[in-house]
Amino acid sequence: xxxxxxxxxxxxxxxxxxxxxxxxxxxxxxxxxxxxxxxxxxxxxxxxxxxxxxxxxxxxxxxxxxxxxxxxxxxxxxxxxxxxxxxxxxxxxxxxxxxxxxxxxxxxxxxxxxxxxxxxxxxxxxxxxxxxxxxxxxxxxxxxxxxxxxxxxxxxxxxxxxxxxxxxxxxxxxxxxxxxxxxxxxxxxxxxxxxxxxxxxxxxxxxxxxxxxxxxxxxxxxxxxxxxxxxxxxxxxxxxxxxxxxxxxxxxxxxxxxxxxxxxxxxxxxxxxxxxxxxxxxxxxxxxxxxxxxxxxxxxxxxxxxxxxxxxxxxxxxxxxxxxxxxxxxxxxxxxxxxxxxxxxxxx
Amino acid sequence: xxxxxxxxxxxxxxxxxxxxxxxxxxxxxxxxxxxxxxxxxxxxxxxxxxxxxxxxxxxxxxxxxxxxxxxxxxxxxxxxxxxxxxxxxxxxxxxxxxxxxxxxxxxxxxxxxxxxxxxxxxxxxxxxxxxxxxxxxxxxxxxxxxxxxxxxxxxxxxxxxxxxxxxxxxxxxxxxxxxxxxxxxxxxxxxxxxxxxxxxxxxxxxxxxxxxxxxxxxxxxxxxxxxxxxxxxxxxxxxxxxxxxxxxxxxxxxxxxxxxxxxxxxxxxxxxxxxxxxxxxxxxxxxxxxxxxxxxxxxxxxxxxxxxxxxxxxxxxxxxxxxxxxxxxxxxxxxxxxxxxxxxxxxx
DNA sequence: CTTGGTTTTTAATAATTATTAAACTAAGTC
DNA sequence: GACTTAGTTTAATAATTATTAAAAACCAAG
Numbered sequence: 001x002x003x004x005x006x007x008x009x010x011x012x013x014x015x016x017x018x019x020x021x022x023x024x025x026x027x028x029x030x031x032x033x034x035x036x037x038x039x040x041x042x043x044x045x046x047x048x049x050x051x052x053x054x055x056x057x058x059x060x061x062x063x064x065x066x067x068x069x070x071x072x073x074x075x076x077x078x079x080x081x082x083x084x085x086x087x088x089x090x091x092x093x094x095x096x097x098x099x100x101x102x103x104x105x106x107x108x109x110x111x112x113x114x115x116x117x118x119x120x121x122x123x124x125x126x127x128x129x130x131x132x133x134x135x136x137x138x139x140x141x142x143x144x145x146x147x148x149x150x151x152x153x154x155x156x157x158x159x160x161x162x163x164x165x166x167x168x169x170x171x172x173x174x175x176x177x178x179x180x181x182x183x184x185x186x187x188x189x190x191x192x193x194x195x196x197x198x199x200x201x202x203x204x205x206x207x208x209x210x211x212x213x214x215x216x217x218x219x220x221x222x223x224x225x226x227x228x229x230x231x232x233x234x235x236x237x238x239x240x241x242x243x244x245x246x247x248x249x250x251x252x253x254x255x256x257x258x259x260x261x262x263x264x265x266x267x268x269x270x271x272x273x274x275x276x277x278x279x280x281x282x283x284x285x286x287x288x289x290x291x292x293x294x295x296x297x298x299x300x301x302x303x304x305x306x307x308x309x310x311x312x313x314x315x316x317x318x319x320x321x322x323x324x325x326x327x328x329x330x331x332x333x334x335x336x337x338x339x340x341x342x343x344x345x346x347x348x
Numbered sequence: 349x350x351x352x353x354x355x356x357x358x359x360x361x362x363x364x365x366x367x368x369x370x371x372x373x374x375x376x377x378x379x380x381x382x383x384x385x386x387x388x389x390x391x392x393x394x395x396x397x398x399x400x401x402x403x404x405x406x407x408x409x410x411x412x413x414x415x416x417x418x419x420x421x422x423x424x425x426x427x428x429x430x431x432x433x434x435x436x437x438x439x440x441x442x443x444x445x446x447x448x449x450x451x452x453x454x455x456x457x458x459x460x461x462x463x464x465x466x467x468x469x470x471x472x473x474x475x476x477x478x479x480x481x482x483x484x485x486x487x488x489x490x491x492x493x494x495x496x497x498x499x500x501x502x503x504x505x506x507x508x509x510x511x512x513x514x515x516x517x518x519x520x521x522x523x524x525x526x527x528x529x530x531x532x533x534x535x536x537x538x539x540x541x542x543x544x545x546x547x548x549x550x551x552x553x554x555x556x557x558x559x560x561x562x563x564x565x566x567x568x569x570x571x572x573x574x575x576x577x578x579x580x581x582x583x584x585x586x587x588x589x590x591x592x593x594x595x596x597x598x599x600x601x602x603x604x605x606x607x608x609x610x611x612x613x614x615x616x617x618x619x620x621x622x623x624x625x626x627x628x629x630x631x632x633x634x635x636x637x638x639x640x641x642x643x644x645x646x647x648x649x650x651x652x653x654x655x656x657x658x659x660x661x662x663x664x665x666x667x668x669x670x671x672x673x674x675x676x677x678x679x680x681x682x683x684x685x686x687x688x689x690x691x692x693x694x695x696x
Numbered sequence: 697c698t699t700g701g702t703t704t705t706t707a708a709t710a711a712t713t714a715t716t717a718a719a720c721t722a723a724g725t726c
Numbered sequence: 727g728a729c730t731t732a733g734t735t736t737a738a739t740a741a742t743t744a745t746t747a748a749a750a751a752c753c754a755a756g
Contacts, residue, residue: 008742009403019705024744029405035703046404054713054742055357055401056394057377069417069452080440081639081655083431092428095455104417106452107443233582234614241621266582273589291429307429356712367735372714383733402712402743 007051016045027051047121069106070098070318071122071129073146075136075158076112083232085262085290086307087135090156093311094133101319103130111138116145123149131318133311134158137200154318156310157201159330167313167331169305171287172208174335175257177303178285179212181337182255186346187283191224191253193239195231195263202227202259205287209257224253231259236266244274254346255283261292261300268298268342279344289338299340305333355399364393375399416451418442418666419470419477421494423484423506424460431580433610433638434655435483438504441659442481449667451478459486464493471497479666481659482506485548502665504658505549507678515661515679517653519635520556522683523605525651526633527560529685530603534694535631539572539601541587543579543611550575550607553635557605572601579607584614592622602694603631609640609648616646616690627692637686647688653681 009027013020018038026034026042072094078084095105106129108114108122122129131152134143143160147153153164160166182190192209196202206225213219226242228235236258246252258264264286268278278284278298286293286302293300313331357375361368366386374382374390420442426432443453454477456462456470471477479500482491491508495501501512508514530538540557544550554573561567574590576583584606594600606612612634616626624630626646634641634650641648661679 010742020743021706021745022704024403027404028744033703038703051404053401053403055372055403056375056399069454079436080443081433081436083433083436085429085431088427088429088431091455095428095457099457104454106417106454107439109443109447233580234585234617237582237585238617269582269586358712368713369715369736370734376714381733386733 006054007049009051009053012042012046012049012051015049016042018042050120069129070094070103070131070133070315071106071108072133072135073108073114073138074110075134075138076110078110078136080107086260086288089290089307090135090311090314093306093308094315095311096308097312097315098319101315103315103319105133108132111142114142119145119149133314133318152318152320154314156314162328165317165329165331167310167317167333169288169307169310170332170335171205171304172211174287174303174305175205175208175212176215177335177337178257178287178301179209179216179218181301181303181339182257182283182285182343183216183218185255185283185343187253187255188218188346189224189251189253189255190218190220191243191256192220192226193236193256193258193263193267194225194227195229195235195239195259197227197229205259209287221251221253224256228263231263233262233266233269236263236268237270238266239263240267240270244271253282255285255343258284258286260288261286261290261302264300264302264342265292265298268300279342281347283343285343293338293340298342301338301340301343303335303337305335309333354402355397357399360390360394360397360399363397364390366390417454417477418446418451418479418481418663419454419456420481420483421456421462421486422458423482423486424458426458426484428455434608434636437638437655438483438659438662441654441656442663443659444656445660445663446667449663451663451667453481456480459490462490467493467497481662481666500666500668502662504662510676513665513677513679515658515665515681517636517655517658518680518683519553519652520559522635522651522653523553523556523560524563525683525685526605526635526649527557527564527566529649529651529687530605530631530633530691531564531566533603533631533691535601535603536566536694537572537599537601537603538566538568539591539604540568540574541584541604541606541611541615542573542575543577543583543587543607545575545577553607557635569599569601572604576611579611581610581614581617584611584616585618586614587611588615588618592619601630603633603691606632606634608636609634609638609650612648612650612690613640613646616648627690629695631691633691641686641688646690649686649688649691651683651685653683657681 009023010020013023023042026039027046031039078087098105132146132150134153134155136156137158143163147163155164155166157168158166159168190213192206194202194206210220223246224243226239228239256267258267264284268284271278271282276282284300286300288304289302289306293302310333313333317329317331357371358368361371371390374387375394379387422435426435446453480494480498482501482503485506491511495511503512503514505516506514507516538561540554542550542554558568571594572591574587576587604615606615612632616632619626619630626632632648634648636652637650637654641650658681661681665677665679
């Protein structure tokens with residue numbers, strides 16, 4: 001709902017075809033002697049056109065006086081019920097960092113559930129949402145609309161140049177680290193188990209892998225590159241299963257890089273079930289990190305930014321900490337290598 | 349922050365020992381030419397004495413314009429980053445039902461993250477948390493503490509007799525429906541693929557299965573009963589794999605009931621990979637329902653309560669709708685059979 | 697059509713808030 | 727002491743909002 005400029009009760013009255021006296025009475029809660037339908041019509045219209053009285057600009061309050069809610073929005077087509085350990089960790093980091101500062105994270109909806117009208121309602125100043133974190137990459141028009149309604153917007157794992165702040169992991173670095181690690185272990189034939197086939201993130205990770213291989217004068221063989229629709233453990237198993245029929249070939253890879261730790265874990269289980277040893281026969285390394293990198297008997301080697309840290313950094317940004325006085329900050333967090341036990345030297 | 353009566357900018361100015369002009373400028377965000385300390389002092393004082401401008405009484409808005417918060421808590425050891433499509437759906441239902449009523453769901457933390465001190469802070473009256481939904485079964489002392497702090501507590505998928513409201517699915521009915529369905533298809537040898545081994549819910553579902561089989565004069569053979577640690581697709585595959593070595597036996601089951609749809613789905617993929625046909629060779633049915641029951645090429649037959657509906661019902665309860673004037677309500681929602689294509693007649 | 701009750705408007709004006717140029721004040725520098 | 731600068735006040739007035747009694751309009755029922 002656009003709010004081009006201040007609108008007065010006199011203008012509201014003209015727009016509604018009623019008297020300013022009635023507008024004032026309704027907006028101040030007078031109910032006796034006012035038709036309830038008229039009352040509601042007045043309120044809906046006033047909120048709809050963004051009416052606020054003179055006297056106070058709510059968005060000018062010093063931070064300490066603000067009601068402490070920060071909204072978060074999921075990119076389409078995510079839903080609360082679609083498992084995503086990645087964004088679950090982001091939310092976890094966001095929740096705790098906000099909580100430590102006396103704020104609460106409030107789910108506003110998913111990108112494709114939020115019409116401009118709905119966004120306008122959410123960000124009406126009387127609702128006191130102090131800022132928004134957007135989890136994942138949303139459509140540019142959506143982001144433009146959002147930043148028009150509130151200036152406190154932080155994009156997580158996406159960047160919108162000149163529109164808002166952003167926090168990302170250094171994903172190219174992750175692939176560089178993983179490839180360097182595998183190369184140092186002697187691996188010269190490396191395959192790819194990709195997931196979340198429709199996402200730009202998949203393509204970006206694949207491109208970064210190709211680039212990182214190139215710096216070692218290596219390349220991906222299309223026969224040993226597969227991409228599945230989602231990216232959970234079961235799909236990691238499916239992905240390696242699709243390639244195992246070719247395992248007798250002399251050029252079969254000695255290591256695979258996977259889209260995420262979940263897929264590496266699933267692939268590892270599937271390989272072991274088929275009699276392969278990980279990392280003795282095949283090494284598996286992942287383009288991100290998670291609990292699976294550090295917990296349990298099988299710990300996936302990988303590189304990436306802790307998504308908890310993304311959430312924490314986003315919380316700090318949305319609250320205005322370490323923010324430039326003007327313009328927008330793009331934070332790129334490091335993506336260090338985490339060595340587990342899923343990678344080992346090339347088998348002789 | 350009490351608001352005994354209207355205070356005007358002129359009065360603010362007198363109280364602060366400054367001019368009304370400066371008050372107006374500061375409250376409207378004018379920063380150039382105003383000392384930042386003065387600016388903040390004005391705002392703090394204005395908010396402190398409850399100043400609001402004329403023109404609109406926010407607390408008189410029809411319901412549609414008010415923001416209200418309902419907290420939700422996850423049972424231990426869940427975290428936001430531990431995938432649970434079940435509780436994700438519950439949250440989804442809760443979020444939408446609350447949103448439709450002008451409320452927002454706010455994550456308060458997981459059971460084992462919330463000390464009594466922390467709970468006390470959360471439920472301080474100034475924080476406007478209007479009630480709590482508890483997702484899953486928490487420790488009795490925790491629930492007792494929670495209900496001491498606020499009376500608006502709803503337990504989801506758990507019951508605390510005499511302590512709070514609750515909403516559950518009729519899980520015994522689900523198993524009755526599933527067994528009846530399989531029996532009608534001719535199945536007389538039925539196995540169990542259990543998950544979430546450490547949860548009371550698993551044990552309850554298993555017990556309900558045994559009971560439902562008993563009414564058909566059937567029983568579970570321990571050789572065809574397996575339980576895995578978690579309950580995702582990959583683990584469904586593992587569970588059936590563990591039993592397949594016995595498939596040549598004459599008494600191998602013709603159907604398996606699984607802990608949830610995820611496991612049934614994963615088991616189905618694993619069976620197909622081994623050359624079995626589902627449901628031609630083995631039928632799979634699940635003790636709950638989800639999107640996997642109704643979407644896609646493979647649709648899992650199962651019975652259960654839609655977790656979205658649990659969330660919606662909880663929202664209504666926590667807001668006081670259809671609630672008894674005193675005492676506590678325990679809602680048990682029906683668990684209907686949803687027939688997919690994972691079950692079929694016994695193979696001759 | 698008349699009547700009674702409810703809702704809304706009118707007109708006026710009081711109260712509140714916004715805005716602005718000029719004047720004032722305090723602090724720092726030379 | 728003179729000068730400069732930043733912050734604030736003053737005085738005036740325009741704009742916005744609140745309030746109220748009386749009048750007008752509307753609607754349903756008889």
